Amino acid sequence: MADDIPITRNVVPPQRAEGIRQRVRKMERLGQGEDASRLARRDDAAGLLALLSDPAVHAPIYSLPRPLTLQTVEGFIARHEEERERGEGLLFVRERDGRIMGYSDFQIWPDWAAGELGGALHPSQHSKGQGTRGAAESFGWMFEALDLDLLCMTASMENTPTQRLLDGLGFARMGCVLSTRPDGTTRESLVWEMTREAWQKRSPAETP
Numbered sequence: 001m002a003d004d005i006p007i008t009r010n011v012v013p014p015q016r017a018e019g020i021r022q023r024v025r026k027m028e029r030l031g032q033g034e035d036a037s038r039l040a041r042r043d044d045a046a047g048l049l050a051l052l053s054d055p056a057v058h059a060p061i062y063s064l065p066r067p068l069t070l071q072t073v074e075g076f077i078a079r080h081e082e083e084r085e086r087g088e089g090l091l092f093v094r095e096r097d098g099r100i101m102g103y104s105d106f107q108i109w110p111d112w113a114a115g116e117l118g119g120a121l122h123p124s125q126h127s128k129g130q131g132t133r134g135a136a137e138s139f140g141w142m143f144e145a146l147d148l149d150l151l152c153m154t155a156s157m158e159n160t161p162t163q164r165l166l167d168g169l170g171f172a173r174m175g176c177v178l179s180t181r182p183d184g185t186t187r188e189s190l191v192w193e194m195t196r197e198a199w200q201k202r203s204p205a206e207t208p
């Protein structure tokens, strides 16, 4: 998504990077039960547009298409299918009763064994702890199932819930970058990172 992240870039051997790409290409689901997410398909575009159209969902996220239309959301899904084929990205959705209630956008940098997660929940689900629980599950999955060494996350200056979520899970603040939206406009983002080693050493008290 952004050119300036991750801040930490440790190049891994080509074989390791290829292994990460192969893992990404195979992924279809994350999690179990009703909170499980699955790969987004082209025919999810209308449902995803319905979720993203609410400013409480799209305003804090720099990586979403602008403007948000059925066509641009179809393009967003198609781009992620291409990224998955390259082993560099995944787009997952979470459904309940036929409605898309959340999405997760994984950007993977295999050469650095690093990744970024973006996403959102339906506004009816905000501020109940679900975002923290889901993010923690996704971060653990990125380290273990995708074999990453580093996670890099961003949040806008105004996005208090995401800032608190990342601080609370023990991510380290790494400064600021300028994030570029698909329409070329920019915004300042705060940056956090977490290593696999630090994630594994987290105390049980930090587990949501």
Ligand SMILES: CC(C)(COP(=O)(O)OP(=O)(O)OC[C@H]1O[C@@H](n2cnc3c(N)ncnc32)[C@H](O)[C@@H]1OP(=O)(O)O)[C@@H](O)C(=O)NCCC(=O)NCCS
Residues within 6 Å of the ligand: 056, 057, 058, 060, 061, 117, 118, 119, 120, 121, 122, 125, 126, 127, 128, 129, 130, 131, 132, 133, 154, 155, 159, 160, 161, 162, 164, 165, 168
């Ligand atoms: C970001 C998001 C996933 C967080 O999930 P959530 O379920 O709403 O958040 P949680 O209930 O887990 O709360 C996370 C932290 O933010 C705090 N928080 C929640 N809502 C808040 C609000 N409206 N104002 C201030 N703080 C808030 C919580 O108290 C918690 O902090 P704490 O652990 O220090 O008490 C969700 O709000 C969302 O989808 N937002 C829109 C899209 C977005 O911002 N995506 C992230 C950027 S990619």
